[in-house]
Amino acid sequence: MPGELRKTLAEVVSAHAQNKRSRARFEFCLNEFVPEENTIHICFRYVAMAKAANLSRSDLDSSSGSDLSVSSRTSNRSLRVVEKERRRNEAGDPFLLALKYFSEVEAGTPRIGNDVLERNLVQVERVGLSRGLPPEAISVMLDYAMSLRTGGMICVRVLKFLIPATVVPQEAVVQAVAWLCVSKIAISTQVLFLRWLLTVFDMIDSKDNLRAIYGFIFHFVTEENLSPYICHLLYLLTRRESVRPFRVRKLLDLQTKMGRQPFLFHLLSLYKVFCPELVTLALPSQMRSGFKNHNSTWKAALSAVQKRNNGQVSSDISLTLGVKHKTNSRKRKYHHLEVPSLSSSVQRNSPSSSSRKVFPLEQLHTFPQLLDNLHCIELPSQMGSLLGSSLALCYLDYVQDDSAFLRLNFWLGHALHEEFLFCSGDRGSGSSSEALHLLNRLLSTQHFLQEGFSSTEGFLYKFLNVWDGSLLRPQILGLLSDIPVVPSSCINQLLFEPLVQLFFTSTLFFKCSVIDCLNNMLLKWLTWHSVYALEDGLDISLHSHTPMNMSLSGFMDSVVELVRFVGRLATVGLQLEGCHSLLLSFILDFYETVCDMFLKYGLPMVVMPPVGVFYPALFATDPVSVDRLGYIMYRYKKNLTSAKCQQKETKQVFHISRQTYREFNHYLSFMVSCLWNSKMFLPGMAIEVDQELLSLSKVAKPWTSFDLIHHPAFLGYALDFHHKAGKQWDWYLEFLFSQGFQGLQQFVQSSITRRSVAGTNDQGQGDRQPTNS
DSSP: OOHHHHHHHHHHHHHHOOSHHHHHHHHHHHHSSSOHHHHHHHHHHHHHHHHHOOOOHHHHHHHHHHHHHHHHHOTTSOHHHHHHHHHHHHHTOHHHHHHHHHHHOOTTOOOTTOHHHHHHHHHHHHHHHHTOBOHHHHHHHHHHHHTTTTOHHHHHHHHHTOOBSSOBOHHHHHHHHHHTTOTTSOHHHHHHHHHHHHHTGGGBSOOHHHHHTHHHHHGGGGOTTTHHHHHHHHHHHOOGGGOOHHHHHHHHHHHHHHOSOHHHHHHHHHHHHHOTTTOOSOOOSSOOOOOOOOOTTTHHHHHHHHHHTTTOSSSOHHHHHTOOOOOSOOSOOOOSOSOOOOOOSSOTTSHHHHHSOOBOGGGOOSHHHHHHTTTSBOOOSSGGGGGGOHHHHHHHHHHTOHHHHHHHHHHHHHHHIIIIISSOSOGGGGGSHHHHHHHHHHHHHHHHHTSOOHHHHHHHHHHTTTOOSOTTHHHHHHHHTTOOOOOTTTHIIIIIHHHHHHHHTSOHHHHHHHHHHHHHHHHHHHHHHHHHHHHHTTOEEOOTTSOOEEOHHHHHHHHHHHHHHHHHHHHHHHHHTTSOHHHHHHHHHHHHHHTTHHHHHOOOOOOOOOHHHHHHHHTOSSHHHHHHHHHHHHHHHHHHHHHHHHHHHHOOOOSOOHHHHHHHHHHHHHHHHHHTSOOTBOTTSSSBOOHHHHHHHTOSSGGGTTSTTTOTTTHHHHHHHHHHHTTOGGGHHHHHHHTTOHHHHHHHHHHOOOOOOOSSSOOOOOOOOOSOO
């Protein structure tokens, strides 16, 4: 083969062979077995077919492959034989003939009595509903339908079986949108097309040209029947540069004319994220879902195509469309709970990706890759896929894109509401692996970002009213502990009332889980305060992506309400469960957090535990509870003393009342008198028992029943010490401290002045040190 001809053919192959397989096949033919004459004709015939026919690449590859295989086996056959073989193969594929027919059919072709039209339509419909249509077939059929060459009824029929097998060409969608300006298209047909477009939106290979005609699409927002679908489409296409003052004014005028429509509010909320100075309308903080799923016409066929293609689809159709395999059960299943696979919204071979450098998210595997490609990563079309990648979450946290968080919140809110709130009495299926996987992934994402999502918060407030306390308990309580600070004016209605009903009618284990959940919630609130108070002073933005500016006094009111609520739960819970040591342990965990709010988290307030918690802990039969109570009282004293000293130095007014000091001094005095001074049940003490009643108990020296020697929690240690050291009670405290009771040791060292003792019952008098004059 001459060198110039070889070079020319190589350029043709490089320009028109659209994938590696066909390119390799042609290069093989150029270099090896195929004679020069056959190779030339086959190459140019491939180019002509690629330019003229609207066929899928897979069909072209198979056609070329059959030609090349025939040529390699019969190298001496003439071109006429090869052409005859090709025509016979093409004639045997009615689908290709049908596509050719629809690409060439002229406007005004009659529909009624046209057997050729019906036969070709049935052929394409069968392929579309069984295995989906390739991109080129989508282009041909969409242009044929929207141009109304054979009438509007055929257009409706075509749109109903227009099921993509892989992707939808962007140019086909742009051309179809252009047909909307033709007034002869019925409104119902336009609605059907927009529903189809929203259904396959995530399968469009690129969105750049669609965004380029944003203004043209916005023109249709004034059509009352089309407005919900146009607003949804605009919501998906909107970027910062799309927000213009005249568009905001138009939407506000529509809101005045059409009323408070959710789809208008959602689009305006996105505009407000990008340009808050343009949208002055006060939008409700909690809006119900404004955009509905419009996929009922296509979801069954898309599910069949996905199953047939073994999931080889550019996006996770099952997530977008809520499609699952049918089961024998008639109960509602969890259709929206699968986390989609991570995929870039720009296809690798699309024109937009070739015109600018785009790094696909699915190729992001290491942190150095993230650093090298920070400015060329495009967020996926399905924001839910970010939950499956820690690197993608790092990028999301870095870019701080409010629209991205808005889209992710929308996806989460829809999935959670659809499958947990709107299901009809079938929550037993909540143990499904999909629900468990999604909630666990959501929990890990929130822990990674160190904040909760607003959609999760709104879902929980509604779900608590219908929750039975057992469905996915660890996950629900974990999500509950991540909610941001709730204003004190509504915390009782949103959070406390549902939990009270569950708490008092539940098992011991559930009570412990609730107390632990509220302890984690308080820890996160205090941590957010300690971080944001340093950044913003008294204006605390506790949720960076759903701002809730709250003053310090408002934050403290919410914390006080939470602590007092847990105190009420703990008091009644201990009574119901007979002061169970496990429940008491979780309650003391909570008060270990509360006692250090001033020194550890910088919150100028101290809240004492109620008597229903203090006395059960002091009289507990296990030494660990008494030891932890000693540590809590030690930390309370440190915080109160520090607060008082700081108040004197800075002359600031703290939210620590004299009543708090009195409560602490009362607890401290009683604890020292009980454990150290052996003055239990004596007149003037907090707990007084009639002497006649004490005599009837026949307990010798009842006032010593709860000192460090006779206390039920330490009696075993006292007997053990007596057997080892006799009556050398001077060493008894050191013996107790050596057993690991560090909380008790800190309490004794900080609150009691020790003196040498001479007898078994004569202990040193405690020197009570009140922290307030």
